[in-house]
Amino acid sequence: MAEQRIRVVLVDDHPVVRAGVRALVDAQDDLDVVGEAADSAQAVAVVGETRPDVVLMDLSLGDGPGGAETTRLVRDLPEPPHVLVLTTYDTEADVLEAVDAGAAGYLLKDAPPDELFRAIRGTARGETVLAPSVATRLLQRAASPSPKVSPREVEILRLLARGLGNKEMARELLVSEATVKSHLSHIYTKLGVDTRAGAVATAIERRILRP
Amino acid sequence: MAEQRIRVVLVDDHPVVRAGVRALVDAQDDLDVVGEAADSAQAVAVVGETRPDVVLMDLSLGDGPGGAETTRLVRDLPEPPHVLVLTTYDTEADVLEAVDAGAAGYLLKDAPPDELFRAIRGTARGETVLAPSVATRLLQRAASPSPKVSPREVEILRLLARGLGNKEMARELLVSEATVKSHLSHIYTKLGVDTRAGAVATAIERRILRP
DNA sequence: ACCCCGGATAGCCGATCGGATGATGCCGGA
């Protein structure tokens, strides 16, 4: 007789994507979509009810808790399912957050269906599955550890995004202009940029600042 | 007897999204998916062969020409189909560019299926269909005298966010440094800022740039 | 005990920026 079918739950706020994954996955003999959720609360509920083997998780779930936080919640359930992140972007922060939250795999939505199926089966077996571009990025980062920005530096970044000059920041933070310049230099080094504008853009992209 | 079925072609580089839209649309009695394309060249070819009533167009098509440019190409064909943009983001620049390219509608991928169907039918009849959030944004812009940033200025903003200096931008855009400075001054005025860092932050916040 | 890191401070200097001012050509709407 055949193996046990792999039970899959979809978590994605885009109805179109849910329909697409369901259509593709359900057409496979060994895979079954047993539930769908459009947000974090639904996800936890559906996973609790259906006890799937694998959860396909989108990272951006519109309002409320995101995919990373939802992954954490799902993984905190008793006998948790494996979570395979299926999302559009492979930002450094996204990947790290997801893996940290307990995701077993990270796939991009532009992956061909075959790759998706293989990833689901692998994840169900407890393997770690990474999209090629994601794997590449992780290796790069592993080679060069990205230094963390200190609290004070984040303050500077906030003022920077508001367009303040060094003198104004100094007044705002009650320190000397020299100190501000010092912080800025460190920020440039850590973010790998050499201008204020670049620092702001990079800080927002790395989610150090919220847009 | 029933009306003529509406013939639809999908253009999207994500297999998952194509499968989803196809599954949803094909389930409707009056809608038929008659072709799919994953990039610009395929899109033009498929549209030429299948002569659809409506093209569902994603704006980001991976490498090569984007959805806006592809929309232009498709609309330049003889007896062109109506183009309904179906994408993830509603950045001001994206919307303007798409409409300028001849798109008849703009819908977001998180729209519920019903809305998608109504949009397709409306577009087929030659109506203009905008997603609520997009319509809201356009109305805001129209109501408040917040001056719109020109395409060239958006280019400048992009380079700005990458931390380029005026000299570098000038080289990149094949214009003189004076021109760059002129654009920057206009940008500052329009965005209500007076520094590069502030311009980047404001541009991202107003979704003129994507983070 | 020692060293590293975050934070604060200082001065110097060349490169760059931002503001002001003015001019040209093109195109599209009133």
Next chain:
DNA sequence: TCCGGCATCATCCGATCGGCTATCCGGGGT
């Protein structure tokens, strides 16, 4: 047709920035 917006270019000048080199202090880890 005229006006306005867009894009282009030019100068001038004071203010600011970014890189560099140093110093000092306090706390946490080895």
